[in-house]
Amino acid sequence: MSAAELAFMIGPGLATGIGGLGILVLGRRSDRVLDTLVGLTAGIMLAATFFSLLVPSLERGSLWVVLLGFTLGALILAGADDLLPHLHPRLRERGHEEPKKADARRRGALLLSALTIHNVPEGMAVGVAMAAGGIELGAPIAIAIGVQNIPEGFAAAAPLLDAGVSRRRAAAIGAATGLVEPPAALAAYLAFTWGEALLPLALAFAAAAMLYVIVDELLPEAFARGNERAATLAFFVGFMMMMILDVALG
Numbered sequence: 001m002s003a004a005e006l007a008f009m010i011g012p013g014l015a016t017g018i019g020g021l022g023i024l025v026l027g028r029r030s031d032r033v034l035d036t037l038v039g040l041t042a043g044i045m046l047a048a049t050f051f052s053l054l055v056p057s058l059e060r061g062s063l064w065v066v067l068l069g070f071t072l073g074a075l076i077l078a079g080a081d082d083l084l085p086h087l088h089p090r091l092r093e094r095g096h097e098e099p100k101k102a103d104a105r106r107r108g109a110l111l112l113s114a115l116t117i118h119n120v121p122e123g124m125a126v127g128v129a130m131a132a133g134g135i136e137l138g139a140p141i142a143i144a145i146g147v148q149n150i151p152e153g154f155a156a157a158a159p160l161l162d163a164g165v166s167r168r169r170a171a172a173i174g175a176a177t178g179l180v181e182p183p184a185a186l187a188a189y190l191a192f193t194w195g196e197a198l199l200p201l202a203l204a205f206a207a208a209a210m211l212y213v214i215v216d217e218l219l220p221e222a223f224a225r226g227n228e229r230a231a232t233l234a235f236f237v238g239f240m241m242m243m244i245l246d247v248a249l250g
């Protein structure tokens with residue numbers, strides 16, 4: 001593993017911290033701003049899912065292997081989403097409503113659990129892409145996830161202010177949401193560097209996991225408050241940003 005590869009695997013998680021700490025400077029933003037940021041994030045993630053994960057998977061493996069990995073990714077994310085206790089700050093999810101007597105610590109733990117489910121697939125995607133194609137394949141998805149992690153960290157922290165969480169605590173929670181990404185990236189990189197034959201399956205798995213997060217969480221959150229036009233336009237901007245990045249670095 002080169003120093004550059006290691007930096008690309010650690011960087012996206014640190015970018016989330018930048019967004020979380022931004023709450024100290026900017027404070028609470030409107031739902032329209034947050035929904036726009038979430039739409040931008042979804043667009044970047046969707047483009048990264050196809051260009052940096054699913055297409056390379058199809059190029060390296062048979063259709064059946066790709067379908068197997070894709071199915072496993074969707075099923076495992078759905079299982080984690082259903083079984084692990086968690087809470088979304090801006091989205092009411094059936095079966096995961098906020099407990100009536102949840103103190104700030106309990107609520108913070110549930111929020112971190114939700115964001116861990118969200119961020120682990122992103123870290124895995126970076127690690128698998130780096131194992132499959134080195135800097136050429138891994139750098140675009142690492143940069144894309146790092147870019148979208150900045151508004152994601154802010155969007156994760158901002159709603160906590162409405163719940164009575166202090167600005168410093170909200171910033172800390174927002175920053176902490178990215179801490180799971182570097183270990184997930186490193187674990188995926190090491191696992192699939194040794195098991196190169198499994199890389200097509202792993203790329204498809206990571207693609208499905210990220211797609212699950214987009215469809216199950218990001219898009220419903222972006223469209224839940226009547227700001228779907230702004231969120232949709234931001235989605236297209238994010239998708240085009242990733243296309244440009246992929247062509248420039250690919």
